[in-house]
Amino acid sequence: MERVVRIRGLHKSFGKLHVLKNIDLDVYESDVLVLCGPSGAGKSTLLRCINMLEHYHEGTIEVLGKDIKSSRANLSYVRKNSGMVFQHFNLFPHISVMDNVALAPIHVKKMPKDQAYEKAKSLLDQVGLSAKYDAYPGQLSGGQKQRVAIARALAMDPKLMLFDEPTSALDPEMIKEVLDVMIKLALGGMTMIIVSHEMGFAREVANKVGFLDDGKIIELTPKNEFFTNPRSERTKEFLSKIL
Known part of the structure; x- marks a missing residue:
């Protein structure tokens, strides 16, 4: 199976704060890797290094x-x-949902406008927003905004999707509608790296789970092993508090 991400000996600091410490990681085609761990462990920084939103x-x-x-x-x-989906959506507020999704294919991939808008319609249908083509982001709920953000990322036909705590800014009743879209992507074979505290989602969809603490990957194992037989005491302690 093709390797999509290969990380070796990764270190990242913010000033004197050593945030990532000697990270090694391999992600293969169709992997769904959920990265979990306490706040400040380095999960989001690791994700942002993968497309150089953070320099390492x-x-x-x-x-x-x-x-x-x-x-x-x-x-x-x-x-x-x-594609990358952030915690706080990052949609353009002054243009419609349809325009938000079509923008990158038109300007980055030089796709003809009519083709880009057809694609945007199809993706919005796919994430359950066919009634919101002409709405503006300010008229949407948090869950709807996040689904638009996912559709926008998918519009570039990505081979890898990165999700940085995509449900943490949402009200509890809106979380499921976003996770349902992500489950469909996973079942369709999309390679995904997801920073999340949604352990129910990890149990359902991930094939691998990584636990980070203090800038290190403490544990990286197949899903079933992670939840039923974690190797490190630190992982056991973390799971005992959140499950």
Whole structure:
């Protein structure tokens, strides 16, 4: 199976704060990896390093066979072929839902406008928002905004999807509608790395779970092993508090 992400010896600091410490990670095609751990463990920073939203100090990151630090062309290729969904949606408030989804294919992939809008319609249908084509982000609930953000990322036909705590800013009743969309993506074979505290989702969809603490990957195992037979005491302690 094709390796999508390869990380070796990754270190990242913010000033004197050493946030990521010697991270090694492999993610393969169709993997659904959920990264969990306490606040401040480095989960979101690790995710943001994968597409260079955060610059790292030591180590190598290869995504889709490209070393993202070796050239701008490599980084551009990776960003065009991966999608990222953030905690706070990051939609453009002054344009419609349809325009938000169609924008990147038109401007980045140079897709003809009529084709981009057909694609946007199809993706909005896919995430259950066919009634909201002409709505503006300010008219949507948090769950609807996050589903638009997912559709926008999918509009670039990504080979990898990164999710940074996609449900943490949502009211509890809106979480399920976003997780349902992510479950469909996983079942469709999308390669995904997800920072999340939603352990029920991890149990249902992930094939691997990674536990981070103090900037290190303490445990990275198949899902069933992670929940039924964690190796480290720190992982056991974490699971005892959240399950």
